[in-house]
Amino acid sequence: MLVELITSALVLIGATFALLGSIGLARLPDFFSRLHGPTKATTLGVGSVVLASLVHVSANEPGLGVRELATMVFLFITAPVSAHMLAKAALGERRRREAEEKAEE
């Protein structure tokens, strides 16, 4: 019973933050601000869902849900890298455009 409560709460928290991340992605005004949305969804959002899965598996199956821990490790390593690559590409594009505009003047 308690385990189910904790699992449900974690899933709900995770879903809420994933939703907030998506709302951010849709509502924020420019590209760089929009990047903030998805980074949130992965850290707390998916983090909570994975934690819920860990609690569920540890309670209902033999052994600890260590696979979930590995998922979390991979997420936390890859999320900043993808955000960084996107941001870097956008920055390069912006600089190129600015240089072109200058050349036209």
Added chain:
Amino acid sequence: MMKRLVPRPLLTFTILVLWLMLASDISVGQVLLGTAIGLVIPIVTAPFWPERLRIVRPLVGIRLFLVLLYDIVVANLRVARLVLGPTDKLRSQFVEVPLDIDDRFVAVLLGSVVALTPGTVSIDIDRTRRALLVHALDLDDPDELVRLIKTRYEVPLKETFGC
């Protein structure tokens, strides 16, 4: 001889542990397979790895990790409020954080930490100017953010790796 075969014992061990975590089954076969992968991957990926790093003060590192977890939760709530509020009033801007880190890998770690704490995304690590370009979602004082990143993350990171 040993050094050629196992150039990075810690990496080999980490890969083995990760493999066993994913397999969820500690049998002789899985341990052998994990060890084999742990031995091959460091050799194949050797060109991508920066200089060897040593963790000098693990306790500082663990403390930084806990601080980071706490910050992720708090900053998430703050940014959640920003996202739901009026978005045209956001004072989003770029901030350049001067770096005191010589090691490339540690600088990347700092960049990742900054990206994981919501409200800031690291855009670029400028190695020639030794600066980390950060985009902040809502900020009134850039100097305050620079001070925060340096004292809260950069100093403990430098202490952990002793550089």
